[in-house]
Amino acid sequence: MDIMSYLRDRMGKILAIVIGLALAAFIIGEVARTGSSLTQGSRNEIGEVGGEAIGFEQYNKKVETNTNNFLQQSGQAATPQITGYIQETTWNELVSQIILKKEIEKLGIAVGEAETKDMIQGSNPNPQIVQAFGNPQTRELDRSRLNSFLTSLKSAKADDPMKVQWKDFVTQMVQQKRTEKYLALVRNGLYVNSLDAKDDYEAKNKLVNFKYAELSYASLPDAKVTLTDGDYSDYYNKHKSMFKNSVETRSFDYVTFNASPSAEDSVAVKEQVAKLAADFKTAANDSLFVQINADTKAPLTYQRKGQLDPAIDSVMFSAAKGIVYGPYLSNGSYKVAKLVDSRVGPDSVKASHILINPATEGGLDKAQAKADSIKKLISGGASFAELANKYSTDTQSGAKGGDLGTFGRGAMVGPFDEAVFNGKPGDLTTVNTQFGVHIIKIESQKGSSKVVKVAVVDKPLQASSKTQSAAYSKAQGFLASIKGDNYTLESQKQGLRVERATDVTPTANAVTGLDNARDIVRWAYKADIGDVPDQVYTIGSLYVVPRLAEIRPEGYLPVDAVKKQIEVQVRNAVKAKTLTTKFEGALSGASSIDAVAQKIGTNAVPVENIVFANPVLPGLSAEYEVVGTLFGLPVHKLSKPIAGQHGVFVVYAESFTNPPALTNTVNQKQSISQTLLQRADNSLFEALKDKANVKDNRGKFL
Structure with missing residues (x-):
């Protein structure tokens, strides 16, 4: 019975094929056999990977399975954030399966019958076999159970569910083994030589003592810097790779109208609970009273100190039996509590x-x-x-x-x-x-300690229909007032704060400030810039009126689309030119860093024991250009001006301290190899994914 239970509940454990993406241990469920619905070629295709389609029905079924497994194993509720995470990991899993299947087949990687048999019955069986047929106490494979099952399998009919499940189970093990072989080929191709080890050792252990003079970007007022289109273009062209959009994103502004409970609503609910408190005092059956009147119908059980609601914990442990306490406000509800009994019980x-x-x-x-x-x-x-x-x-x-x-x-x-x-x-x-x-x-x-049995009747503090109607009417009035491009002006006129959800993806479920914004996201991907919807959206206790503000297409974003994003960096780059000129004047005729610092009206700052691998200047930040220049600079020589992160620097290397010679490179090689291996899987997957021409159409379906 336990074997069947395992096969039913765990069959088709989702393989961690999404290389380096940590698909998480919770995604365990039945997996449709490869190829059944990946090539439907219909209008229900939710995406495509290298010309191979992914059907919506298959994707949706897998999302549902993964969601159910997550909720069962984690005990959490399905929030929009969790739903979005599961949808994304499921998509990545499907994409990776297709990508890796193609690569594995291209290389001819296979798992033979003998190898498959060895995974099941060999001296070192697959961990899934051990888990399915293991002894719970020893955690080792119970071969008698396994052999008994395999014997019963031989006599089963071809369409027996147990036989079908077992076939799928073995298929998944074989697929996993093929993937392991492929990844082993890639990983075994990574090599670290002795020069790599020596460079890494010196980068982490060679010390430099130096002085620097700095003209910070903040020392030049922003008002004295005028930015041109050429300045933006120069910065953009040097950093163009940073502005590649992997998927189309949209940004929208929105204003909200809060329909949370008013003071009047609070008084009404409190009065309702106060009336219940009077009846609660004389109730003959406290459990029945709770079942009839409470919104949260919790069973009455004995609890020790610290297990009760903090609002009543101390009260109930010092009160006499029969006391009724409340109304009191706790966790968004007005409550009244009655001490049913107290006694001394075991811990x-x-x-x-x-x-x-x-x-x-x-x-x-x-x-x-x-x-x-x-x-x-x-x-x-x-x-x-x-x-x-x-x-x-x-x-x-x-x-x-x-x-x-x-x-x-x-x-x-x-x-x-x-x-x-x-x-x-x-x-x-x-x-x-x-x-x-x-x-x-x-x-x-x-053990022995006092425990109490407390009955609690609660009524949630909710907005009345009057409160909700008032908030909704305001939202409707605002929406009706939007004509053309007066969204911002009308918001200011009505004293409304405009929020922005930036770079929202087509499949997003939640955005900044809005936990469940799927309906708004769907609208945004059908709208044009400047559009407002023809309805007010309801999200929890909020009524929301959005306006589409920006569309960022897939691919390299134009410079105009990122101007606001890079404004600070561009301004600093322009400032760097002015500050560099000032430094060049100070360097002329100067023989020491102190003389340079004096000319620009500051002091040289001494710094000790900086290593190349950790280029953080005390009190500032990581300054890669500065520290990189230092380790290529001869001692007792002034550098040229260096445009860094915080300002423009001139440095002077006073001394270098070399570490002891590296005589054994084994540990250093292992350390570097481990770092490479940690990055390799993810880098490989991203490279294959980019090459596979993945098309994600989920935004049209979800």
Whole structure:
């Protein structure tokens, strides 16, 4: 049963083929066999890689699978940010599969039958085989289980789901092995020689002591610098590679109208909870009162100090039974709390259980009946551990005789927690939870402290329809007032703050300031510059009116599109020319760095023990040009002016301290090789991806 469960839940573990992109361990799920839907060639193609299409249905199904696996394994909720991340990693996975498949086939890399058999039954089986058929206690392969499964597989029919799943499972292992071989070929081609090791050693250990004089860019007022189109073009042409857009992006301005609860709304909700507090005091059944009146219908359980809401934690541990406290505001809700009971209970419990799953037994009644039968066997002297190993659907604890170890209050679900902490050592009981029917044996209890059972009734503080309507009306009024290009002017007139979402990609789910902006992004990619939509968008408690501000196409951006982005750098480059001229005058006739510094009205700054590999000047920043010049400069010689990051410098090398001679280059080579290997996979993938002519059309579908 556990083998089938593994094959069902883990089959087709998503391979980490996205080289260097850390696809994350959570992406584990069924993977459609390669080739089935990658060449649909229809209008439903969501993208293309080297002429091979990726279908929307395939992509969407994989995103759904990966999302479900992530939510199950992480326990988190699906936020727009998480959804966007999963969509992106899924896309990268599909792209990488196609790219690598082509490269692997081009090189003729294969995995033969003997090699495949060795991965399953050999002396060093594939880790996935060990995980599927391993002994939970020893974490080693249980060959008897594996052989038993393979024997049963031979007699299974061709269309048996188990056989189909196994075939897919083996296919994935083979694909992974082929990928490993390909990457090994690339990695083995990386070589570090002794000269590389020596250069790296000296870059990290050779020291320089020097002095510098600086004219900072801030010393020349911006108002004295006039920038021309030629200045922008010069900088742009020298740094053109920085302005290549891998995908079209769009930027939009937006104003928001907040429909969060008003003071009037807060008073109304508080009064509603206050009325409930009066009835709560006289309620005969506190649990039923919570179920009927609370928005959050939490079960009543005993909790230790520190587990309650901080707003009531101290109150309830010093109050008398029956006290009703509130209304109080906590986590966006008005609440009223009642102390139902208090007692002294254990701090931790050691327990074992046998879990019976109603889904596999034909219903809760049958599962309960089976649990009662097992309980009778245990009461009659049967081994709890043996029965747990045989019957428990919690195979992890079942393999350990049902042992759950020692745990504190609140570690288990409510009914289970109540049973083990309210019982006594030696008790054998059955409890129903959302996981099934548990046969529980309390082994021991430790510690002793006061615990309380508190009933809480809550009502969320939400905006009333009146508040929402008022905010929406303002948003509609603003939208109606937009005529032509008066968006900014009208915003200022109405006292509205204009925000900007910059360089938004076609698949973005969230942007700066807006957590769930997918609808606005869709609109932006259908709009022209200056357009506003014909509707007000609702995002949480905000009403949003956007305006498309900029379109940056795929490829090299023109200089006009990046002028604002590079304005500071261009201004500094122009300042550098003026400051360099000033330095050249100071260098004329000067024999020392102190004389140069005096001429420009400053002091020479001494610096000690700087290495080439870490070119950070104390109190400033990384100055690559400055430190690079120093290590190529003879001692006791003034440099020419150097345009750096912070200003223009002149340096003077006073002394160099060479490290001890490198006699053994092994460790140095290993260090460099490790760095190369860490970068190689990602660099390789990006190079192959660029060559593959990847077309991403997801923005039209998502």
